[in-house]
């Protein structure tokens with residue numbers, strides 16, 4: 001699949017032909033694909049909501065159950081994969097997924113919890129510089145998180161929240177407008193916190209340009225990578241991003257409520273003067289069990305940990321990260337661009353004014369998801385495609401999100417989806 005000049009065709013035979021040539025095609029076999037009542041695989045397009053179960057996840061979790069059964073507390077040191085350092089087994093692979101140095105990432109907690117913990121350290125407002133920049137249509141949890149952080153510091157969201165809004169008649173934000181907003185409000189912005197890929201529109205932001213503009217203005221720049229980790233080719237370290245947080249149950253297939261990840265750039269590795277909410281798992285691991293009451297944080301992202309982490313959650317994430325390592329993010333992103341471009345091509349062939357793709361049409365500005373706006377918010381279309389075996393999702397007020405995931409979706413899946421959509425619109 002090295003041909004970047006692929007001429008798409010609207011036919012099942014064409015889709016089957018590119019599936020045949022797909023170097024990643026065997027990876028689908030590594031996942032359980034849910035079935036329809038007929039016994040056929042569903043057309044699963046919600047890896048942006050909950051990734052599918054790697055077939056190896058059970059064995060990874062069972063290993064830990066077994067060690068708990070036979071070793072009890074001794075499993076912390078004597079388990080096949082000792083629990084004491086277990087989170088470290090995931091660090092290198094997770095760092096590769098997001099383009100970070102190992103010391104810059106750690107898995108811990110859940111996403112919104114981590115956003116708060118990082119904002120405690122990186123949102124340092126004062127009387128002049130106290131504003132937070134976010135997308136107007138950011139995921140609600142991010143909105144609640146930044147609004148509550150503002151209030152926690154005594155600022156009113158109505159005055160201190162700058163919401164980036166698309167121009168009239170447009171669906172997505174223009175990078176030039178984001179940069180201009182940062183420039184215009186530069187002296188007052190303490191923090192820029194955007195979703196790396198917007199959950200609703202599927203728009204991916206220009207991380208590097210936004211980070212640079214934020215830093216030039218004297219602000220801190222963080223990203224919520226819920227929809228970007230395992231989806232885009234990220235280079236958090238090189239882009240100089242200050243911090244980031246992401247969940248692992250979407251593209252990273254760790255299972256419902258799976259353990260989340262954080263990134264803290266290495267230049268903050270020893271920023272021990274920053275306030276942080278501390279817990280024993282962030283304390284220097286050499287002296288943790290001396291049970292001293294003086295907190296000595298670890299260098300790097302690990303120093304933000306609070307609690308001893310959940311082994312079963314980490315075990316299932318590990319099963320998935322092994323698969324990511326075998327596939328490689330470069331190859332996954334290359335296939336993803338083709339798969340989504342193919343979906344876009346087929347949607348364009350439908351020619352029906354009742355649907356409109358609101359995701360940017362440039363692959364550099366999106367991940368795998370396309371958001372299809374349905375005129376008059378007619379949810380019946382979504383219900384009908386669901387009855388035909390499509391698992392996509394509906395996001396209020398009027399969007400069907402479809403995310404072909406390169407690890408387990410095929411060009412044939414995409415072809416069948418577009419055909420069903422077209423038939424249902426008739």
Ligand SMILES: Cc1ncc(COP(=O)(O)O)c(C=O)c1O
Nearest residue numbers: 110111112139141195199226247
């Ligand atoms: C962009 C974004 N932020 C935050 C969240 C909330 O995640 P959690 O419930 O893991 O805190 C989600 C969940 O889907 C999300 O998509």
